[in-house]
Amino acid sequence: xxxxxxxxxxxxxxxxxxxxxxxxxxxxxxxxxxxxxxxxxxxxxxxxxxxxxxxxxxxxxxxxxxxxxxxxxxxxxxxxxxxxxxxxxxxxxxxxxxxxxxxxxxxxxxxxxxxxxxxxxxxxxxxxxxxxxxxxxxxxxxxxxxxxxxxxxxxxxxxxxxxxxxxxxxxxxxxxxxxxxxxxxxxxxxxxxxxxxxxxxxxxxxxxxxxxxxxxxxxxxxxxxxxxxxxxxxxxxxxxxxxxxxxxxxxxxxxxxxxxxxxxxxxxxxxxxxxxxxxxxxxxxxxxxxxxxxxxxxxxxxxxxxxxxxxxxxxxxxxxxxxxxxxxxxxxxxxxxxxxxxxxxxxxxxxxxxxxxxxxxxxxxxxxxxxxxxxxxxxxxxxxxxxxxxxx
Amino acid sequence: xxxxxxxxxxxxxxxxxxxxxxxxxxxxxxxxxxxxxxxxxxxxxxxxxxxxxxxxxxxxxxxxxxxxxxxxxxxxxxxxxxxxxxxxxxxxxxxxxxxxxxxxxxxxxxxxxxxxxxxxxxxxxxxxxxxxxxxxxxxxxxxxxxxxxxxxxxxxxxxxxxxxxxxxxxxxxxxxxxxxxxxxxxxxxxxxxxxxxxxxxxxxxxxxxxxxxxxxxxxxxxxxxxxxxxxxxxxxxxxxxxxxxxxxxxxxxxxxxxxxxxxxxxxxxxxxxxxxxxxxxxxxxxxxxxxxxxxxxxxxxxxxxxxxxxxxxxxxxxxxxxxxxxxxxxxxxxxxxxxxxxxxxxxxxxxxxxxxxxxxxxxxxxxxxxxxxxxxxxxxxxxxxxxxxxxx
Numbered sequence: 204x205x206x207x208x209x210x211x212x213x214x215x216x217x218x219x220x221x222x223x224x225x226x227x228x229x230x231x232x233x234x235x236x237x238x239x240x241x242x243x244x245x246x247x248x249x250x251x252x253x254x255x256x257x258x259x260x261x262x263x264x265x266x267x268x269x270x271x272x273x274x275x276x277x278x279x280x281x282x283x284x285x286x287x288x289x290x291x292x293x294x295x296x297x298x299x300x301x302x303x304x305x306x307x308x309x310x311x312x313x314x315x316x317x318x319x320x321x322x323x324x325x326x327x328x329x330x331x332x333x334x335x336x337x338x339x340x341x342x343x344x345x346x347x348x349x350x351x352x353x354x355x356x357x358x359x360x361x362x363x364x365x366x367x368x369x370x371x372x373x374x375x376x377x378x379x380x381x382x383x384x385x386x387x388x389x390x391x392x393x394x395x396x397x398x399x400x401x402x403x404x405x406x407x408x409x410x411x412x413x414x415x416x417x418x419x420x421x422x423x424x425x426x427x428x429x430x431x432x433x434x435x436x437x438x439x440x441x442x443x444x445x446x447x448x449x450x451x452x453x454x455x456x457x458x459x460x461x462x463x464x465x466x467x468x469x470x471x472x473x474x475x476x477x478x479x480x481x482x483x484x485x486x487x488x489x490x491x492x493x494x495x496x497x498x499x500x501x502x503x504x505x506x507x508x509x510x511x512x513x514x515x516x517x518x519x520x521x522x523x524x525x526x527x528x529x530x531x532x533x534x535x536x537x538x539x540x541x542x543x544x545x546x547x548x549x550x551x552x553x554x555x556x557x558x559x560x561x562x563x564x565x566x567x568x569x570x571x572x573x574x575x576x577x578x579x580x581x582x583x584x585x586x587x588x589x590x591x592x593x594x595x
Numbered sequence: 596x597x598x599x600x601x602x603x604x605x606x607x608x609x610x611x612x613x614x615x616x617x618x619x620x621x622x623x624x625x626x627x628x629x630x631x632x633x634x635x636x637x638x639x640x641x642x643x644x645x646x647x648x649x650x651x652x653x654x655x656x657x658x659x660x661x662x663x664x665x666x667x668x669x670x671x672x673x674x675x676x677x678x679x680x681x682x683x684x685x686x687x688x689x690x691x692x693x694x695x696x697x698x699x700x701x702x703x704x705x706x707x708x709x710x711x712x713x714x715x716x717x718x719x720x721x722x723x724x725x726x727x728x729x730x731x732x733x734x735x736x737x738x739x740x741x742x743x744x745x746x747x748x749x750x751x752x753x754x755x756x757x758x759x760x761x762x763x764x765x766x767x768x769x770x771x772x773x774x775x776x777x778x779x780x781x782x783x784x785x786x787x788x789x790x791x792x793x794x795x796x797x798x799x800x801x802x803x804x805x806x807x808x809x810x811x812x813x814x815x816x817x818x819x820x821x822x823x824x825x826x827x828x829x830x831x832x833x834x835x836x837x838x839x840x841x842x843x844x845x846x847x848x849x850x851x852x853x854x855x856x857x858x859x860x861x862x863x864x865x866x867x868x869x870x871x872x873x874x875x876x877x878x879x880x881x882x883x884x885x886x887x888x889x890x891x892x893x894x895x896x897x898x899x900x901x902x903x904x905x906x907x908x909x910x911x912x913x914x915x916x917x918x919x920x921x922x923x924x925x926x927x928x929x930x931x932x933x934x935x936x937x938x939x940x941x942x943x944x945x946x947x948x949x950x951x952x953x954x955x956x957x958x959x960x961x962x963x964x965x966x967x968x969x970x971x972x973x974x975x976x977x978x979x980x981x982x983x984x985x986x987x
């Protein structure tokens with residue numbers, strides 16, 4: 204064995220990278236289930252629907268041929284073209300395939316976008332509350348995430364004033380998420396355009412996280428690509444298309460960045476998953492889209508059920524969230540500390556929800572995130588347990 | 596549109612990240628093929644064999660159930676256990692599943708290992724010639740790759756003396772690749788142990804790239820895990836297991852790093868591909884391993900054919916490479932510049948090989964990498980074209 208030497212140390216960056224707390228909570232929920240408890244899962248940021256059968260069939264047909272080899276680093280041309288057509292059909296916007304990089308989930312898309320934009324010491328603005336992993340991508344690259352606090356007053360989306368107030372000479376851009384995780388809030392086209400202009404004045408980049416596009420209720424989210432020629436857009440096959448476990452997403456970038464994005468993708472990833480790419484070719488078929496639209500209606504029905512129920516129990520949700528599958532509820536009238544509250548809810552009443560802790564530093568102790576990624580009857584059971592827990 | 600602002604700049608790191616030249620060469624080869632030319636491909640670092648049918652069947656059975664969801668960040672427990680058993684059976688070494696992280700290819704394994712070890716400004720030692728992407732992972736993290744030149748004299752593997760000579764207070768470790776890409780050279784167990792001890796004396800980490808394990812001829816490569824308790828080991832389902840397009844690999848790390856590796860994996864990747872993981876469960880079945888051993892014998896037969904042929908044509912290959920599927924040939928007796936030579940070979944004679952340029956700064960202009968990842972009859976055709984090209 205290696206003898207009596209010193210041991211290598213852990214990189215300092217790891218001290219800044221938090222665990223994803225919801226994963227710990229899910230592990231606790233799993234242990235309770237293994238011990239025979241019934242748990243209502245309202246903590247999971249993953250659609251409960253299976254892979255669309257058309258998509259699964261496309262994958263198995265491809266795999267049966269056996270030729271599951273590396274693909275081009277930016278993805279197979281047919282899929283880049285299919286994504287381009289999808290933008291034309293859904294959004295009426297021209298996004299040539301040459302601007303589209305297919306990636307190993309939106310995670311890889313974000314790493315590529317930030318990798319070509321951020322040097323160590325550079326700053327990136329992010330809304331808070333926001334998806335927890337995003338700030339850690341910046342940290343992994345040696346850059347510094349700067350939170351922009353968002354709340355009911357600014358519609359849970361950052362405003363140009365905030366960007367101006369927080370800008371420094373090291374700021375390189377803003378990561379906008381619309382619809383937002385955890386709030387479900389959308390940024391209006393007017394807001395996105397104003398942010399893009401504010402960033403353009405400063406030579407900063409707008410990076411739009413659009414992974415919940417398609418999951419909006421009573422409206423369509425407008426892509427930043429229709430509002431700015433300079434936007435970076437991150438999207439995913441995970442949420443609307445129901446393909447989480449396949450790990451596939453995409454990045455759209457301004458043309459002059461594509462050569463560097465390709466270089467970085469070649470080096471860091473070699474290629475995205477070949478079965479996932481061939482599966483995704485079937486995601487844009489009319490019959491698949493019809494199925495996905497039916498699922499979207501089901502998500503909307505769940506939201507329409509859950510929101511008034513939570514409000515009746517004493518949770519505050521300022522505005523009706525119009526996208527994603529989350530309600531970010533202020534629980535401060537019910538409990539002083541959302542993390543302890545979530546712990547009790549799970550342990551005593553078998554309801555799993557995510558405390559605000561995962562989403563930043565903006566009043567996390569006042570908030571819980573409810574995900575409506577379970578069937579209606581389970582939501583009803585969860586609400587009944589919440590009511591009993593609260594003595595209502 | 597976004598108006599008349601300044602444009603965001605490209606991160607400085609991208610100036611240090613080279614394209615993967617072999618990809619450009621493959622694109623040129625493809626264009627020639629589209630124009631009707633027949634090309635002998637000896638440039639591709641990918642086995643030509645299809646996914647083993649047992650593996651493909653395991654994937655399609657899993658996909659047909661439709662439940663292709665996120666998995667735990669470190670992989671499904673059954674696969675971590677299967678990898679652990681494989682170490683016990685093949686190498687007689689005890690690697691508990693808790694030390695194994697399943698990853699999106701060895702690319703993700705390397706990013707995780709370096710992510711928990713390297714801070715910006717830290718240095719990483721790497722053999723040169725070596726796999727080109729490795730140094731760019733260090734650069735992506737803001738760290739500094741330091742080449743250790745290896746050649747026929749030191750068996751194309753770094754020696755403890757070199758580590759001692761290049762060590763600075765910022766050096767965090769050594770990335771060792773055995774068998775090596777591009778040379779196919781193995782590091783002996785004695786060499787690996789000496790390197791591990793030399794690193795332990797300095798508090799440095801040994802990171803062993805073992806992605807070509809299983810593809811050794813007339814010998815077995817010894818895992819660094821049998822020689823040091825402190826080694827990080829990177830492995831892959833791509834090469835021996837023939838699963839390139841699935842993008843699946845693994846990382847083994849010392850126990851005290853696993854919590855941070857899990858945090859980083861949760862944040863950067865969410866989870867590896869679920870279909871790939873379920874496919875890989877069938878990779879360790881006896882009938883699959885029998886097929887893989889037959890393929891290994893075929894690779895050996897190709898090496899045994901190609902090596903003397905190249906030598907007869909005037910290429911110099913110092914020692915018989917014992918692993919991977921590459922011959923790294925000194926072509927300086929035949930041409931002064933390997934890149935120009937490779938260009939002419941492709942254009943004039945329809946033979947695609949990789950110039951040394953991709954593998955570092957150690958006499959790249961003297962070397963070509965030949966991959967024996969095509970069937971014997973194509974190798975013979977390639978050799979015949981080489982002979983004609985050289986007028987022999």
